[in-house]
Amino acid sequence: MARYDRAxxxxxxxxxxxxxxxxxxxxxxxxxxxxxxxxxxxVLAVEKKSTPKLQDTRSARKIVSLDNHVAxxxxxxxxxxxxxxxxxxxxxxxxxxxxEDPVTVEYITRYIAGLQQKYTQSGGVxxxxxxxxxxxxxxxxxIPSLYQTDPSGTFSAWKxxxxxxxxxxxxxxxEKNYKETSGQETVKLAIRALLxxxxxxxxxxxxALMTREEGTLRQLExxxxxxIVAEIEAEKAAAEAAKKGPSKET
Amino acid sequence: xxxxxxxxxxxxxxxxxxxxxxxxxxxxxxxEDKIMVLDSHKLIAASGEPGDRVHFTExxxxxxxxxxxxxxxxxxxxxxxxxxxxxxxxxxxxxPYSVNILMAGYGKEAGASLYYIDYIATLHKVDKGAFxxxxxxxxxxxxxxxxxxMSVEEAIELxxxxxxxxxxxxxxxxxxxxxxxxxxxxAREHAWRQSVQDVTTASV
Numbered sequence: 001m002a003r004y005d006r007a008x009x010x011x012x013x014x015x016x017x018x019x020x021x022x023x024x025x026x027x028x029x030x031x032x033x034x035x036x037x038x039x040x041x042x043v044l045a046v047e048k049k050s051t052p053k054l055q056d057t058r059s060a061r062k063i064v065s066l067d068n069h070v071a072x073x074x075x076x077x078x079x080x081x082x083x084x085x086x087x088x089x090x091x092x093x094x095x096x097x098x099x100e101d102p103v104t105v106e107y108i109t110r111y112i113a114g115l116q117q118k119y120t121q122s123g124g125v126x127x128x129x130x131x132x133x134x135x136x137x138x139x140x141x142x143i144p145s146l147y148q149t150d151p152s153g154t155f156s157a158w159k160x161x162x163x164x165x166x167x168x169x170x171x172x173x174x175e176k177n178y179k180e181t182s183g184q185e186t187v188k189l190a191i192r193a194l195l196x197x198x199x200x201x202x203x204x205x206x207x208a209l210m211t212r213e214e215g216t217l218r219q220l221e222x223x224x225x226x227x228i229v230a231e232i233e234a235e236k237a238a239a240e241a242a243k244k245g246p247s248k249e250t
Numbered sequence: 251x252x253x254x255x256x257x258x259x260x261x262x263x264x265x266x267x268x269x270x271x272x273x274x275x276x277x278x279x280x281x282e283d284k285i286m287v288l289d290s291h292k293l294i295a296a297s298g299e300p301g302d303r304v305h306f307t308e309x310x311x312x313x314x315x316x317x318x319x320x321x322x323x324x325x326x327x328x329x330x331x332x333x334x335x336x337x338x339x340x341x342x343x344x345x346p347y348s349v350n351i352l353m354a355g356y357g358k359e360a361g362a363s364l365y366y367i368d369y370i371a372t373l374h375k376v377d378k379g380a381f382x383x384x385x386x387x388x389x390x391x392x393x394x395x396x397x398x399x400m401s402v403e404e405a406i407e408l409x410x411x412x413x414x415x416x417x418x419x420x421x422x423x424x425x426x427x428x429x430x431x432x433x434x435x436x437a438r439e440h441a442w443r444q445s446v447q448d449v450t451t452a453s454v
Contacts, residue, residue: 067319089316
């Protein structure tokens with residue numbers, strides 16, 4: 001087995017590309033990221049591991065705009081992310097220049113996934129160690145989308161998904177609790193999912209959303225996140241009390 | 251016979267451009283918008299070869315957008331002007347762009363500013379500027395009446411004086427003009443001055 005994991009371009013006898021799988025391991029070590037698609041809102045929420053006191057948080061934004069109507073969050077190697085995001089931003093403007101139209105979310109996802117795939121089939125390079133969650137509204141149709149790519153270069157559309165640390169537990173939670181939501185409910189669902197694995201509190205998560213009306217990415221302030229977290233905790237406490245309540249009375 | 255001119259007033263910059271698209275003796279259309287909105291607070295009024303004009307200004311606009319996405323803040327007017335000049339200069343001794351540009355912009359620190367950038371990559375920061383045969387008339391008129399703290403109404407009056415001068419003295423004067431303004435509230439179209447309108451329906 002060890003002989004087949006050095007060069008990326010070498011398959012192992014049982015059909016694995018080990019470098020790609022190791023890249024997926026790197027993703028699994030990255031911070032948790034959640035994406036939820038509502039009927040008129042798309043939300044990205046990312047875990048913020050303890051921010052150093054002296055760091056300027058504005059320079060360490062984890063949810064970025066690729067274009068006015070498309071945003072991306074990722075889990076994995078942040079330096080690799082910078083390279084991919086830069087190339088994607090250039091492609092967004094290049095598309096606007098040559099086709100006189102903004103990209104669709106699917107187009108730019110396919111482009112990013114294509115880039116990630118290229119680096120699994122070239123000599124002397126390693127794959128990008130990150131998975132991305134891409135959200136946005138298509139131009140003209142204004143249909144909301146959520147896509148995910150991974151180091152192997154595959155991509156697919158999702159109603160809700162998670163990547164990074166403990167993504168399996170978050171995905172389980174989403175599968176159990178997902179329903180069509182809109183507006184603030186979508187934001188709450190994303191935050192509730194993330195809080196399954198992250199310590200509660202506005203300073204531990206970064207949340208950004210895009211609504212069909214506004215059309216551009218809006219980062220939530222810490223105070224706003226705290227308020228929603230408080231709402232969620234209150235709802236949870238009420239649900240707990242409701243469960244215990246009837247049994248106490250009997 | 252393309253006419254482009256502009257000036258800086260009190261907290262705003264205004265540019266006017268003719269709107270005729272001409273090919274030898276034929277006028278293709280007379281509502282061609284030659285003033286492109288570069289971003290929320292910048293305008294470029296361009297004159298010259300139509301193909302080069304559109305190609306270059308669109309290229310500049312997309313690069314200005316890219317900068318904003320990469321860095322989270324927009325370019326300053328001066329930086330954008332220098333970027334455009336640099337692009338023209340690099341292409342100059344290979345395959346030059348035949349485009350003259352007046353760039354108007356508003357920035358919080360610099361206020362309103364106007365940049366004159368000609369096709370051989372000359373860059374000047376100016377209070378008033380003009381390109382084309384019309385410049386003989388508009389520059390003289392602006393030299394006579396311009397003051398540095400004009401209000402929007404006064405600037406529009408001066409623009410109208412220039413347009414009247416161009417219409418009466420230039421042998422093939424463009425019939426229509428568009429005027430756009432940029433101030434702290436952003437870049438936007440201000441007015442049209444039309445003496446000829448496109449014929450839309452044919453009546454039998």
